[in-house]
Amino acid sequence: MxxxxxxxxxxxxxxxxxxxxxxxxxxxxxxxxxxxxxxxxxxxxxxxSNRGLLTGILTGIGGIGGIGLGLLSFLQSGDLKELNIMLAMCTPMCVIPFLWETLRPLxxxxxxxxxxxxxxxxxxxxxxxxxxxxxxxxxxxxxxxxxxxxxxxxxxxxxxxxxxxxxxxxxxxxxxxxxxxxxxxxxxxxxxxxxxxxxxxxxxxxxxxxxxxxxxxxxxxxxPKMSDSFKETREEIKQAKREMGGKNYLSGHDVIKLILGAMFYPQDRIQEFTYSIAKRRSRNLWPSVVTERLKANGPTTRLVDLE
Structure with missing residues (x-):
């Protein structure tokens, strides 16, 4: 070269x-x-890098939240009607963006x-x-x-x-x-x-x-991974508890971070899962002369040798 x-x-x-x-x-x-x-x-x-964000938002917040409300209503009234309505509304909200983001190649x-x-x-x-x-x-x-x-x-x-x-x-x-x-x-x-x-x-x-x-x-x-922020917040609170001997260790700032972290954790995990699926699917888009050379027992000849 x-x-x-x-x-x-x-x-x-x-x-x-x-x-x-x-x-x-x-x-x-x-x-x-x-x-x-x-x-x-x-x-x-x-x-x-934002692939999966739409699925994470709609599923992690909208889908899980809606199904949770429907389940709560069922536990209170014993009537499956509202739960079925929520399932009918939230299932497309979860499935459609997931398919759209995973089927489009990265x-x-x-x-x-x-x-x-x-x-x-x-x-x-x-x-x-x-x-x-x-x-x-x-x-x-x-x-x-x-x-x-x-x-x-x-x-x-x-x-x-x-x-x-x-x-x-x-x-x-x-x-x-x-x-x-x-x-x-x-x-x-x-x-x-x-x-x-x-x-x-x-x-x-x-x-x-x-x-x-x-x-x-x-x-x-x-x-950095967005889903790690909730875990890191919990570790920070545990460390503060150890340092303070369990007394007055939880500040208002810690409470807000813990609540927000718990709220956004499902969204972040779903986004990362969606991105991983899209990445695995896209890997198969390489031409066969490449994919066969990625295998442990594949050919070792270089493409320049084939030319």
Whole structure:
């Protein structure tokens, strides 16, 4: 793979990162790794983080709330009429948005295959790829300046891929949005990918191979999950109770957080479940030459070898 010329970029700091050379940075996950498995790693390529939110709101608040009211009315009166009405109203409210959000395909992730040592990318239904060995990434640092926002440091991280069976067509693809990232952060993320492809699937804080997944799990666990907020609030209250010896440990702020957390917990869990279903369905949209190479016993030939 030829090294892209730096002249095509602005005079701002531009760094060439290579697959076989360390940047000296510690591996760091930037909240965009979608799956980290033994054989492949995927990076979110589209802004679909809110997929499942509609289902979560309508089901977690409207559906469960409505059915709960109907059940309460039944327990009070013994009449199934109002419960049946609520079920008739709430069932479509839950099922329709769930089907709509899970049946619509998610944008396919950027996929790094350890077994075949190559990268896959889907662009409008067309398959692009690049061999990992010899690949380079361009890290370009720049600033956005505005009267209201001041100066914000940003850094992009891009690699080049080629269209399958049409190698004269190439794309530069971004490994995550550049906004709010520094050059140091992008170097750390490149080290995360490099460590996975060269020393993985598991590695330590220095990028060296490890039989333990402790460091990788610690990196992936940093990503915030909305459903974790209720658990974190409960842990904070328990900690306050221990520190205060059980006396006057519960503040009004804690009560509000606990009530709101309990109210929104079903919504957040349903959203995450809906997103996971949509993601699994979308994974099957890869062409067969890719899906068969994701299997543990699949072929190890690279797409460039097929060409």
């Amino acid at each position: 030829s090294t892209p010329e730096q002249s095509q970029y602005s005079p701002s700091p531009t760094v060439i990162l290579e697959s076989d050379k360390s940047t000296g940075a510690q591996p760091m996950e930037l909240f965009i790794v979608d799956e980290h498995t033994e054989h492949y790693l995927t990076i979110q390529a589209g802004d679909e 944008p396919l992730s950027i996929l790094f295959n350890r077994r075949t040592r190559e990268v896959y990318f889907d662009h409008d239904g067309e398959l692009f790829h690049a061999p990992w060995d010899g690949i380079v990434a361009i890290a370009n640092e720049f600033q956005i300046v505005g009267a209201q926002i001041g100066s914000i440091q940003n850094a992009s991280l891009e690699i080049r891929v080629w269209k399958f069976e049409e190698p004269e067509t190439a794309l530069m693809i971004s490994l995550g949005a550049p906004f709010g990232k520094s050059l140091a952060l992008q170097k750390g993320f490149w080290e995360y990918i490099r460590s996975y492809m060269n020393n993985g699937p598991y590695f330590d804080e220095h990028g060296n191979h490890s039989e333990s997944d402790t460091f990788v799990k610690s990196q992936l666990a940093i990503r």
